[in-house]
Amino acid sequence: MVALRRAPKGRLAFALVVGSALSGCGGGTSHEGAAGGDGGASARDVRVLLDESALPGHAVDLAVDGERILVAVGRAVVSLVEGQPPEVLCTLEEPILQLAVGSTRVFAITGRGPWPAVCSLGGGVAAPLLSTASADPVEVARGLLAEGDTVYWITVGSFGTRRLYRSAGEVPEEISSFHGEGDPGVMHLAMDAARVYWSDAATGTLHRASRDGGDSGWSLAPGINTTQIALQGASVLWAAGGSLHRTPKEGGTPEVVVGPQIDTDRIWALASDEESLFWGGIHLEESFIRLSSGGAGAPHEDIWREGDCWDGALEVSQGVVHWVCTLGKGAVYRAR
Secondary structure: OOOOOOOOOHOOOOOOEEEEEOOOOOOOOOOOOEEEEOOEEOOEEEEEEEHHHHHHEEEEEEEOOOEEEEEEEOOOEEEOOOOOOOOEEEEEEOOOOOEEOOOEEEEEEOOOOOOOOEEOOOOOOEEEOOOOOOOOOOOEEEEEEEEEEEEEEEEOOOOEEEEEEEEEOOOEEEEEEEOOOOOOOOOOOOEEOOOOEEEEEEOOOOEEEEOOOOOHHHHEEOOOOOOOOEEEOOOOEEOOOEEEEEEEEEOOOOOEEEOOOOOOOOEEEEEEEOEEEEEEEEEEEEEEEEEEEEOOOOOOOEEEEEEOOEEEEEEEEEEEEEEEOOOOOOOOEEOO
């Protein structure tokens, strides 16, 4: 689950961070880049784009829609666009845990009820994706992912049953299910052209299911302690403590990509593109965002290393990395 901590003066703070070459939402304070993770200096310029006073609460997740960033802030879905003030697209009845953006709609889960809520990217009233009740009275949504007009989401129900659904309209289709123990908290889905992937920290497993509801499979992920995963090439990447691992998408022997680091107690977020792997980690009271080529033993670089970030999410879109922290200095950053 997302961990929250009290900020100074009893106020909950947040930080939404934007990396790479995203243009600013306005002027801001410039900072020098952090020292490189292998001792070298980073040449990246870090800039504060938006102060927390412009948002109505702390952020817990984000989704990227072209030049627009959608942020989950309390019960609201907030839209951030360069040069414009933040705009609330819609408000849910409960605090949002996770977002996903489609071609015309944004989806959100709150941890109550089995179906995602949905609202138009043009704004309006949020409503459940489905009006019918689940046959399982304790089933709750725990993760989601959207592509175009299709949304995928995973639930946890009675006796630890996990179910993966797909919906391109009003009728959901269960495309995979399995039994586990415990509640994994918020689960992060990833997808390629053929399959949906996710991890389950409560059972120590990685899962895959065909997008059309065909075959599914799973493999062990020893020591996995977060439901954050990423895809790169033919591999699924995952974290165990302060180290990063990868496993073939088809299942197989895990390989260490980044071994345990003396400055990393826990990795709390992962994202990747074709060239780089990005992750957020924490050591005592210090947090960082770091990148690597993703190759085993490859050098890494700190993009940002000055925050108080205990949990959050990362996303990479068109060569730009974004991340959101549930706690931090309470600002929108740019690093390039």
